[in-house]
Amino acid sequence: MISIRENSASGGERPYNNLLRRLSSADYALIAGHLVQGEASPNELLYNPGDDVEIVHFPCGPSLASYLVTNEDGRDVETILVGREGAVGGIVSQGYLPAYTRIIVKFGGPFARLHVGRLHTAKAKSATLSNVFARYADCMLAQIFQSTACNAIHSIEQRTAKWIIAAMERTNGEDVVPLTHEQLATLLGVGRSYTSRVMQTFKAEGVLETRRGSILVRNREALQRRACLCHEAVKNHFEEVLRGVYPTEEAQSA
Numbered sequence: 001m002i003s004i005r006e007n008s009a010s011g012g013e014r015p016y017n018n019l020l021r022r023l024s025s026a027d028y029a030l031i032a033g034h035l036v037q038g039e040a041s042p043n044e045l046l047y048n049p050g051d052d053v054e055i056v057h058f059p060c061g062p063s064l065a066s067y068l069v070t071n072e073d074g075r076d077v078e079t080i081l082v083g084r085e086g087a088v089g090g091i092v093s094q095g096y097l098p099a100y101t102r103i104i105v106k107f108g109g110p111f112a113r114l115h116v117g118r119l120h121t122a123k124a125k126s127a128t129l130s131n132v133f134a135r136y137a138d139c140m141l142a143q144i145f146q147s148t149a150c151n152a153i154h155s156i157e158q159r160t161a162k163w164i165i166a167a168m169e170r171t172n173g174e175d176v177v178p179l180t181h182e183q184l185a186t187l188l189g190v191g192r193s194y195t196s197r198v199m200q201t202f203k204a205e206g207v208l209e210t211r212r213g214s215i216l217v218r219n220r221e222a223l224q225r226r227a228c229l230c231h232e233a234v235k236n237h238f239e240e241v242l243r244g245v246y247p248t249e250e251a252q253s254a
Contacts, residue, residue: 014028015035015037015058015060015110015112016060016061017059017084017112018085018086018244018246018247019086019087019132019136019242019245020035020058020112022132022242022245023132024128024129026126027126027128027132030122030125030129031118031119031122031129034115034118035058035112035113035114036112036113036114037110037111037112037113038110038112038113039110039111040105040108040109040110040111041105042105042106042107042108043104043105044104044108045102045103045104045105046065046088046103047099047101047102047103048102049098049099049100050098050099052097052098052099053089053090053093053097053098053099054089054090054116055113055114055115056087056089056090056091056113056114056115057087057088057089057111057112058084058086058087058111058113058114059082059083059084059087059088059109059111060084060109061084061109061110062084062107062109062170062171062174063083063084063108063109063110063111064081064082064083064167064170064171065104065106066078066080066081066082066103066104067079067080067082067088067101067102067103068102068103068104069102070102071189075186075189076187077151077187078186078187078189079101079144079147080140080147081166082140083170083171084170084247085245085247086136086139086140086245088103090116090119091133091137092137093116107167107171135241135242136242136245139234139237139238139241139242139245139246142237142241146230146233146234147230150162150228150230151189154228156188156190156194156195156198157198157201158228160184160188160195160198161202161224161226161227161228162227162228162230163184163187163188164179164208164217164223165220165223165224165227165231166231168217168220169247175216175217175218176211176214176215176216177214177215177217178213179214179215180213180214181195181199181210199215202223202226206218206222207222207223207226208223234246
């Protein structure tokens with residue numbers, strides 16, 4: 001589980017999580033004293049299916065969390081990726097409901113956490129705070145819908161390009177994505193050989209390079225041309241529902 005430092009977020013700058021930064025000063029004050037910050041390592045477990053959901057986890061900065069569904073053959077398939085635009089666990093419920101998927105830390109780094117009881121109490125005191133989290137839940141649902149359609153109709157090549165772009169945008173726009181062929185194959189729910197062939201094609205076209213344990217993007221525009229439009233659809237919905245929360249190049253350079 002996440003290793004939490006015993007310090008709250010109430011005294012200084014807000015955690016680098018866009019959902020928390022979207023809150024008004026008054027709404028943030030309702031939860032600030034109960035937020036606890038910590039560090040997480042890649043592949044650390046947040047929830048297993050059936051676990052009671054007691055904590056809301058907010059990825060901060062370049063940290064990413066991944067929702068994984070295990071199929072009957074034992075393979076994990078990623079449903080959605082969550083970075084600093086959101087949170088995982090107890091978003092709209094009062095908590096203490098069983099988790100449906102396995103949720104892990106995909107890219108390690110800072111996280112903030114909040115007990116679901118504290119969040120529920122704050123939402124009961126503020127309709128605007130409750131509205132922000134309800135809107136985020138809508139965005140998360142849209143991402144799940146889009147992911148379902150994407151997995152059904154788009155090629156492994158398109159999905160690979162889409163996933164790398166989504167990871168880059170959520171990790172400060174860096175051109176290096178800390179991911180192996182094996183990990184990418186797991187996320188896409190395909191065999192490693194399929195992913196390796198796609199990566200070899202991208203390398204031959206000068207789109208990217210592979211390094212030990214990471215992918216280096218050489219031509220972002222070419223990668224975007226190879227991706228489907230599912231990621232853009234999710235971003236557009238975020239902008240309609242929670243403007244400024246999803247990480248974009250414009251927001252990073254502002």
